Amino acid sequence: MIGIGDVEAAAEVIAGYVVRTPTLPSPGLTGLLGVPVTVKLELLQRTGSFKARGATAKLLSLTDGERAAGVVAVSGGNHGIAFAVMAAALDVKATVVMPRTASARSIEIAQATGASVRLTDDMAGAFALVERLQDEGLTLVHPFDDPLIIAGQGTVGLEFAADAGELTDVLVSIGGGGLISGVATAMRGLRPDVRIWGVETEGAQAVSQALAAGGPVTVDLSSVVTTLSAPSASPLTYEHVSALVHEVLVVPDRDAVQGTLDLADHAKVWAEPAAGCLLPAARQVLERVGEGVRLGLVVCGGNATTRDVMRWADRFGLH
Structure with missing residues (x-):
């Protein structure tokens, strides 16, 4: 703790x-x-x-190698928005995974930052996709387990x-x-x-x-x-x-x-x-x-x- x-x-x-x-x-x-x-x-x-608080704390902790490889987050909305906005502010390449049930506004804001936004059928599918992207070398910025x-x-x-x-x-x-x-x-x-x-x-x-x-x-x-x-x-x-x-x-x-x-x-x-x-x-x-x-x-x-x-x-x- x-x-x-x-x-x-x-x-x-x-x-x-x-x-x-x-x-x-x-x-x-x-x-x-x-x-x-x-x-x-x-x-x-x-x-x-x-959500901007936790996302910023995590993004500022990244090594140069992690920043270069890129980061990924899964979100029903607010974490994705905060993660995408703060990653753009800190010049870190970001991918946001969201379920299709996320609000259109959340998806639009994340896309407007320049982040790559990936949509899945549900939240369980979003977490599964994130695991695959981690295997490809992206660093996870988890919404709560960190x-x-x-x-x-x-x-x-x-x-x-x-x-x-x-x-x-x-x-x-x-x-x-x-x-x-x-x-x-x-x-x-x-x-x-x-x-x-x-x-x-x-x-x-x-x-x-x-x-x-x-x-x-x-x-x-x-x-x-x-x-x-x-x-x-x-x-x-x-x-x-x-x-x-x-x-x-x-x-x-x-x-x-x-x-x-x-x-x-x-x-x-x-x-x-x-x-x-x-x-x-x-x-x-x-x-x-x-x-x-x-x-x-x-x-x-x-x-x-x-x-x-x-x-x-x-x-x-x-x-």
């Missing part, structure tokens, strides 16, 4: 390349949920999500711990577990009494199923929230979550999309369902914990178009 020192080292390395995103009290969400709410607005990060990636994502928690007022509970979205592993490392290192809650959507439950099974397992993916759709956790993220996270909550896709609409209406931010899922999960936390809660929400990304969200809202009958 990484430690707080690894996260602090990553913060120094990436400081010139990423944004220290705002940490603010949210009067709108405080009114909606009935308890004090503070948000970490990582959707304002470079490339529209926290200590440097986790440390880079952990800088979100480092900033949140430093900039927020009093917090009792922090909610973090989970795909493969890289963000929550890093945030939990930082938050528990600096604020050991804060409870960390993970949030997944139904049909993208790699970490909760790993916890139930006692280790990583391959899961069936059916969630519309492709940015949280990892086919499995890794031993590394499983170890961090099982040691540092209070509980992993699961919410339906419909509630995650409603959460996106609520964030727009009440917090005045345009997030994606990977962040929208935090609001229904926050209600679960309030039911479990009771009085005295002071919530922190990591609003992880905003790379969903208005068309995407309206299409999902129509699908689930949200008006």
Whole structure:
């Protein structure tokens, strides 16, 4: 497992390349949920999500030989965007592998950087293709199974711990577990009494199923929230979550999309369902914990178009 020192080292390395995103009290969400709410607005990060942090930390660690041979990443959207943009900024040849279910906007942004974009039928196929490309000599920049990636994502928690007022509970979205592993490392290192809650959507439950099974397992993916759709956790993220996270909550896709609409209406931010899922999960936390809660929400990304969200809202009958 990484430690707080690894996260602090990553913060120094990436400081010139990423944004220290705002940490603010949210009067709108405080009114909606009935308890004090503070948000970490990582959707304002470079490339529209926290993923730029880990990608930059990994890319800056490459040897000259690795840079020359090129790098590859697999992604449902946000990691691919961040990886492609930051690789172009650092003049590293990049290949991005995405499932066809990734949003058209994510694919377009990755292509616009000059990266080679390879599409597969599903996420399992994307990971399989990446393994073949590694055999051809490309260096993998994994979305979560890498200590440097986790440390880079952990800088979100480092900033949140430093900039927020009093917090009792922090909610973090989970795909493969890289963000929550890093945030939990930082938050528990600096604020050991804060409870960390993970949030997944139904049909993208790699970490909760790993916890139930006692280790990583391959899961069936059916969630519309492709940015949280990892086919499995890794031993590394499983170890961090099982040691540092209070509980992993699961919410339906419909509630995650409603959460996106609520964030727009009440917090005045345009997030994606990977962040929208935090609001229904926050209600679960309030039911479990009771009085005295002071919530922190990591609003992880905003790379969903208005068309995407309206299409999902129509699908689930949200008006």
